[in-house]
Amino acid sequence: MFGVCYYPEHWPEKMWADDAAEMKKLGIEWVRIGDFSWSRIEPIAGQYDFAWMDRAIDTLAEAGLKIIICTPTATPPKWLIDLHPDILPVDIKTGQTRGFGSRRHYDFSSDIYVEAAMKITEVMVKRYGTNHKVSGWQTDNEIGCHDTTQSGSANAKAKFQVWLKNKYKTIEALNEAWGTVFWSMEYNDFEQVELPLYGVTEMGLSHQLDYRRFSSDMAIAFHDKMVNTIREHCKNQFVTHNMIPMCDTQIDNFKLTKDLDFVAYDSYPLGRNAEVLNPSSFEHMRTGHPDLNAYFIEQTRGLSPTGRFWIMEQQPGVVNWANYNPMPAKGMVRLWTWEAFAHGAECVSFFRWRQLPFGQEQMHAGIKMVNNQPSLFYNEIAATISEVAKHPELLSAKVDNKVALVTGTENQWFCEIETQSTLYKHLQTEFQYYRVLQQLGIGVDFIDETSDISQYQLIICPASIAPSDDFCKKVTSTNAHFVLGPRFASKTKNLHLPHNMPPGVFAEQLGYTVMTADTTPVSHQHNIHYNGKTYTSHTWRDIIQLHHNSPLKITAKIEGLKKAAMLQNDRFTVITSLTDDKFLVDVFKEIAAKLDLPLNETFGDIRFKQKGNYLFVLNYSNQPYQLDCFESEQYVLGSKLIPAHDLAIIKTSEFEEQL
Amino acid sequence: MFGVCYYPEHWPEKMWADDAAEMKKLGIEWVRIGDFSWSRIEPIAGQYDFAWMDRAIDTLAEAGLKIIICTPTATPPKWLIDLHPDILPVDIKTGQTRGFGSRRHYDFSSDIYVEAAMKITEVMVKRYGTNHKVSGWQTDNEIGCHDTTQSGSANAKAKFQVWLKNKYKTIEALNEAWGTVFWSMEYNDFEQVELPLYGVTEMGLSHQLDYRRFSSDMAIAFHDKMVNTIREHCKNQFVTHNMIPMCDTQIDNFKLTKDLDFVAYDSYPLGRNAEVLNPSSFEHMRTGHPDLNAYFIEQTRGLSPTGRFWIMEQQPGVVNWANYNPMPAKGMVRLWTWEAFAHGAECVSFFRWRQLPFGQEQMHAGIKMVNNQPSLFYNEIAATISEVAKHPELLSAKVDNKVALVTGTENQWFCEIETQSTLYKHLQTEFQYYRVLQQLGIGVDFIDETSDISQYQLIICPASIAPSDDFCKKVTSTNAHFVLGPRFASKTKNLHLPHNMPPGVFAEQLGYTVMTADTTPVSHQHNIHYNGKTYTSHTWRDIIQLHHNSPLKITAKIEGLKKAAMLQNDRFTVITSLTDDKFLVDVFKEIAAKLDLPLNETFGDIRFKQKGNYLFVLNYSNQPYQLDCFESEQYVLGSKLIPAHDLAIIKTSEFEEQL
């Protein structure tokens, strides 16, 4: 299915019907409207104007389009800010109030704003919640974007104190949990506790962690309240939210999405590529790194309580918000689209219908240009839509993975807060494990510690810093193989060292102690020797002392330090340091062989993605790629010679290891 | 003519007469005094002390020197700040009030300050406006320096609202002009509009643009008021202002200077070189880049409503304010001086007479040292002054160019505000075009869109982002050839995309549409093929779709993208991307040939500058340069062998293409 983001309020009403007809003709089924439209819906406090929206909905529906309405709460209008200036959030780096004039200028800790946002939501859902032309709702827009989850406001401080009191009940419990006896940080009362900002030097680690949890909870409470408000008044309409990458929200993403019908992702491969991998990946300037967008998409699928997900915003050409914004290579909009479907997307919705001549995003391409002519990628998009329409079997096929990667925002927080090495980056670590699995053609599900793991043969924890006791029990109760990266179980949930040192509750099961962390600059690497080959250890090393009765054996060593680089047995592979990709590739190949996991190792920029009985072969490179296997009649799409930036889809009765 | 900046208040009165006598003996005619002297003129509110200034003027005049008085308004004294703390400006990056203790600590939006500045101006001009020893006035000092044009103060906000109301009359007009329907930024009243500061993410582009225009207008209003105050009370005295480079003022420079008798430039080749070109130009550490100071000087000539200009402050040795401050190469003070005259300067005034042992500029050289001994460059300066005195014909010769380069601060603002690529730098782009022209020996005038263009054969728009309808008509009405750089006509005056996409009003004339901008990092370049040679396209590309009936032909292509790098016909050369210098050199050589424009291509660090019947040959390199043309008798200065950091001046009946 395909959709598009449309802003009727940006265009003369006389254009609406033609726009709707053209969308329909293109094969688009869904139109998302309403985000950021508050000043048109309620131009003055309490005076609503839904006439234009009614007409827009009618016009779109008449053309046969299904409608998703967004609550407009990402952009409270100026009159509301002027009535209640403390809606504005406060920058936690500078203490400066963040002003009106862009978007997301609200503080989740402002009761007044929460109330105002629920009011406009309620008014809208009362109006459209039973309108059969409206099929679903999107809450707000990209919650957490632009570092807006945390605020340094007086509201945040007051709410934080209440949150702490709810959590700890007594101040003694907080003092214990935070270890405030260190540096005389002890409190006598919850009202003494401030936000952990603007300190002379590093603030209490547990204090920082609870502030992140609190801020996340505020955002989630806001969102839950909105979901509930919608559900209370709507009928047969779904509720979703358009997510930015997990790593950018500073919210416990699994908690945020738990009440949604499905989750949606805003897919901007080139902008993200420029931001996350800059400048190392300039070879993927016009395609994105072959694994980065997939990484974010599959994370989003993992977040979905139902496994269902959409691409709510798909880059349709050049965007405007990265430091530089290259034109996609010809073919890439089609390739990204197919890739989203390969990973299980139900719908790909392009952002936006028509490029807008004004506003901050005026350089962001649409399917159509400002002058209402087709954009550079119009034809590619049109062809992709009709091509996909011919293959409903590819959309309905199920993603079914035997491998899981354990993620979770708390891990990111632990790594960001504990500055033992400023060079260790949680995102880069987790992405490395994912990237290596993709290069091996191993499909992976992102799960969190609380997920059901019974379906998986291989479970990977690239950076599980403080796994719970429950997770520990779960590990014991399965027969899956676990791969545990550096820093595994190195902290308690309060961001303390375990009293028995890492790996804490896993010490008995794993039979070793982490004596210290050894963190070094990029220029200072050690060799790893494994199976007669040499690899690289860098940035972070857990220095291990093996217990005499350990169930694990050292299978790789760090040169110079004479310490374990890897410990293994049938159930566990413990990798003690950050390494080069090659090491992980070779380790996972051996593990996959032992577990009889099929793999399709690839080289360069080709990727294999299995979806049910279909194998998607994506060519991210700028060279054609020749497939030397599969019979011609197996090709559902494409052929043995895959042009640059193109793909083939092959029907396999089951996944076969034949490449 | 020569001048010097002198601060009698810094020295014991008994030194004045000797100083004056020595200046006169050196050949200096002009002395500038009074800037920054407010605390000596009015040490306490309302109590004036002009006795010392009277005596200083008398002493200087008695020695035969002509005097320029500066208004002292760049440094309001502490008592004034304490009486009216809201004179202080507010830092727009941090919201912090900028304190007293250096200079330019005032806000153009402070009515109280404007009044105070006009009062002290009036008092001074009433005292000296008819004193025949005083020949002219300099307003304030380096207006706009140290990022002082924009302020985040409450005064600025209030004035901005008034300015907007004057401009737009109705809030609906503002909403339309800014496109505030995007992101619900709509206003109901002018009083709701804030300064575009401290936003959550990018602020409205039109909002930012109008704030820059407003801030510029505030500075201009202040300056206009001061010029008028002076003119009201003076007789037979000129009014000028000492400008910093256009790119550093954040003021519409053409508007700022429109009422002056002539414009002056403060020429610091080494400091500017370190700031603008650092670190790429270390080979020009002790000379400055051969084109950079010329670029700023010729811009200043362009700003002058009369074409007349001075160098009001000339670097006489080491300065103090760049990150590092090298000693000029021997000969360079002379070379810079001659170069200023080559470009049409009427007077070169050195800053400063004597190095001061205290204060922020104590490491800034003077003609004399702290101990009243000659500085390192004293002899060079003395020799230059007497050398110049022998050649009045070289000073009176006229600069007469057939080529114009269209500039204007609004272009800079468009490029700074629209962050489509943070790597595109307006200054670097414009300077590249200028640099290439200098390397070809093609003299150029800086003009703005409103200038008379009838005298020019070739008109270059390196970065004319939003040319007006009037300019469009002007283009049609001449026969000149136009060279249009990337981003040409890409925006409306409101910083919107044209409704017909770029090049907007020029679409019909030029016959193409810019489909999108393609912006890439430095590491990602494309080849350009042109005339059998290969060049480089980088950073910014306008992706062109040629209309079937376009008058232009594609004459160069971008490899890999199969898009036009250049479109041409007899009237126009459209260059769609940033390129290497070589490309521009070869393109301009062809154009010059077609237009019969004489050129003198140079290599390395030699520069040719034609002034009337005289050709100045400047050797910026550290090697001698042998000229193989011109008869010995043609040499007005120097000879065929030009030593390093030296020059020759040749009399040519007319410009000859003989090199």
Add this chain to the structure above:
Amino acid sequence: MFGVCYYPEHWPEKMWADDAAEMKKLGIEWVRIGDFSWSRIEPIAGQYDFAWMDRAIDTLAEAGLKIIICTPTATPPKWLIDLHPDILPVDIKTGQTRGFGSRRHYDFSSDIYVEAAMKITEVMVKRYGTNHKVSGWQTDNEIGCHDTTQSGSANAKAKFQVWLKNKYKTIEALNEAWGTVFWSMEYNDFEQVELPLYGVTEMGLSHQLDYRRFSSDMAIAFHDKMVNTIREHCKNQFVTHNMIPMCDTQIDNFKLTKDLDFVAYDSYPLGRNAEVLNPSSFEHMRTGHPDLNAYFIEQTRGLSPTGRFWIMEQQPGVVNWANYNPMPAKGMVRLWTWEAFAHGAECVSFFRWRQLPFGQEQMHAGIKMVNNQPSLFYNEIAATISEVAKHPELLSAKVDNKVALVTGTENQWFCEIETQSTLYKHLQTEFQYYRVLQQLGIGVDFIDETSDISQYQLIICPASIAPSDDFCKKVTSTNAHFVLGPRFASKTKNLHLPHNMPPGVFAEQLGYTVMTADTTPVSHQHNIHYNGKTYTSHTWRDIIQLHHNSPLKITAKIEGLKKAAMLQNDRFTVITSLTDDKFLVDVFKEIAAKLDLPLNETFGDIRFKQKGNYLFVLNYSNQPYQLDCFESEQYVLGSKLIPAHDLAIIKTSEFEEQL
């Protein structure tokens, strides 16, 4: 002697006795307690709880340990901050109040805090000042750490005005001393003077300097008051303070320590290495640069009014506070310990006894781990303690140097404030001279201008910016040879240029004038020619004009500039620019030869340190080192083959030049 830092309040009381017994068994004599314990001593305003401390002292003393108590004033508790919020300091870069939640969150200018700190000190010293189990006191903790010497508070402003009035008596004197006539910065009254913060551009240099002196004086007054409070009530107890490196305090360190019995240094070789030398010294990642820790240790010895000093905190493994924190190489904890003794330390006290599982320093190693097991370096520490115990003669031997290096915080301030070159770094300059001397095996004492210099044959001033008249006289009165680096005597004490230009009061003695400073980027170097070899001049050059009657001769020249790189006679060596190490090595070798100073030139990472009749040979490299001299029977420790990261100690009847 050995000590350890212990925090009884961090551990269950039942562990104390075992801890004490184990310390004693290890050979530890001293235990430092109490720092940061305020919230346990006075949990509520005015309610003291010393019971736990009494018991801790008793327990430790019973085990035979001697106790040092720290005043807990580095961490005022929250209740005190809430009662008096203006205790908090204000960030001088941002104007933001620095919050509670870490340490050192107090402003030396807060009278209320000074009073509160003296009160808690008095209460403690009254309780323990005559307790024979307590042997000494440490004041506060690492005064000046985390940029806490300067504050932008209202308190600081008010105190600064008083300080200025005390210093200058009349505002006219201040105006004269600061040169405020420049830029109309003149004041009519002390109450007009603000802190030199948040200016539009560079603030007055003398103003900045006095602000640093004032801030330093505030810290010193606080510390003096505390020392006096302790001495008033204690009997037979010493007072010391644990210093961070001189360069990090922003305090006049000699003044700060003048009243102590001895000075202590907190020795963290790897963290400092990462901070100061990053990234150039990654080869010393696990050892520290062979000279950097010695540099800080010997500076600390220099600061001691008695010459006695301790290492109060010795890194015992990995630390937590640098950007990355590598594990020390095996052997380095022992090597650092011996090195401290080689430089004259009386006691080495490890920080900390046991790693703490919570708080900001939880990743900082202890001698024991969180789980009370021995840490990675436990055995090395134990062996070192018993090894040292066998050699009391090595501890009691005296350091006796004939070479002094003149240092002083004011020099650092001059260099930081005067931004003539942002590339000139005072620390790097001084460290270079020290490093070169160490490479030559020349022992050096750090002294300040006021020190007695009669014992020294060679006195080095790497960066004496404003030597006093007294120092000038002292120079005249000795026969020592002086080496004077660039910028020598370039300023007056007010940060003005001398009226006769540099070297000011030394002009007659030295017979030259510095005409200007020539400052260049790293990319722009000149060759120096000296004794037929070629060296490098970089970053800063004093451009010299030799007087016709100068006693000095030019002995090295700067290529290209034809200026002196070095001027010499029997009494003086003037080095006019920053150079490479090689130049200094060769210059010092010649000087040492002339002065009959013994030297032991080393290569790579071997260092020779003479202490009385003992020669310590330290091998910082990761390769064994073969000593080809000394008889086997001379080896007090080790042998001719010194393993990597190991040492040998040789008994020499006197220092012999035999290597």
